[in-house]
Amino acid sequence: MKIAVVSGKGGVGKSSISTSLAKLFSKDFNIVALDCDVDAPNFNLMFDVKDKRLLEIIYREVYKINNNCIKCGKCLEICQFDAIEDFKINPILCEGCGACELICEFNAVEPIKRESGYIYEGFVGFPLIWGELEVGESGSGNIIEHIKRHAKKHNAEVEIIDGPPGIGCPLISTVKDVDLAICIVEPTKSSVNDCLRLIDTLKFFNVESLIIENKKGMNNIQYPFKIFHSIPFDLDVPKLIANKILLCDSNSKVSESIKELYEKLKEFI
Ligand code: SF4
Ligand code: SF4
Structure with missing residues (x-):
């Protein structure tokens, strides 16, 4: 129950x-x-758990801009979450929608994993x-x-x-x-x-x-x-x-x- x-x-x-x-x-x-x-x-x-054990790290997908970027600005325009500033993606603001990767013609945007939470166990x-x-x-x-x-x-x-x-x-x-x-x-x-x-x-x-x-x-x-x-x-x-x-x-x-x-x-x- x-x-x-x-x-x-x-x-x-x-x-x-x-x-x-x-x-x-x-x-x-x-x-x-x-x-x-x-x-x-x-x-x-x-x-007062003393012996906590990490069971799992939870990840989510965000994006980053790599060295292929020619600073055309298209990704800044399309991002609905204001997550891109100075051609860098703020991973906290990035919602992982992937629009920037789709619009970029220079393979300059790539997905990365970000730790978003942890699961622990104790007895x-x-x-x-x-x-x-x-x-x-x-x-x-x-x-x-x-x-x-x-x-x-x-x-x-x-x-x-x-x-x-x-x-x-x-x-x-x-x-x-x-x-x-x-x-x-x-x-x-x-x-x-x-x-x-x-x-x-x-x-x-x-x-x-x-x-x-x-x-x-x-x-x-x-x-x-x-x-x-x-x-x-x-x-x-x-x-x-x-x-x-x-x-x-x-x-x-x-x-x-x-x-x-x-x-x-x-x-x-
Ligand atoms: S769309 Fe691609 S090339 Fe253009 S600014 Fe964004 S990452 Fe750089
Ligand atoms: S994945 Fe979406 S939210 Fe994240 S930077 Fe790209 S367009 Fe913005």
């Missing part, structure tokens, strides 16, 4: 909840954890696979596809996926084939609004969703959707996270609440 922990916006406690759920699930099930928040992966930091009592996007690169969705492919090899009973915040391409790559999405919301207007958009996105992909309120009591708010479980607001949580203490391992009311949530989620397996 594939379970994704997602949120309509960042900063609502998604990763601190998903790390705890991964650990709790690992006690009863054969699991693999996936960190698909490839712009800001932090599962490995929370679990934290269970396998953890995560991706990291190279600085300045787009293409998170592609990196996520590779993470999922590596996770599949473990043939785990349960996959716990820490998804990216928002409703864009990385979120869609993460949730399109999961069995259950756990949506984290906090009692603020912006979080509720973003959660509504997230729920619509999940509905579109026919993914069952459960809404978990985090930081209950921080603010009074009426939710326009059903809350499956609430985790109380606790001022000690930032300190626990800073000290890399998983919420489920702490001596706090948050810990008890996450364990209750886990017991409820087990019913879905």
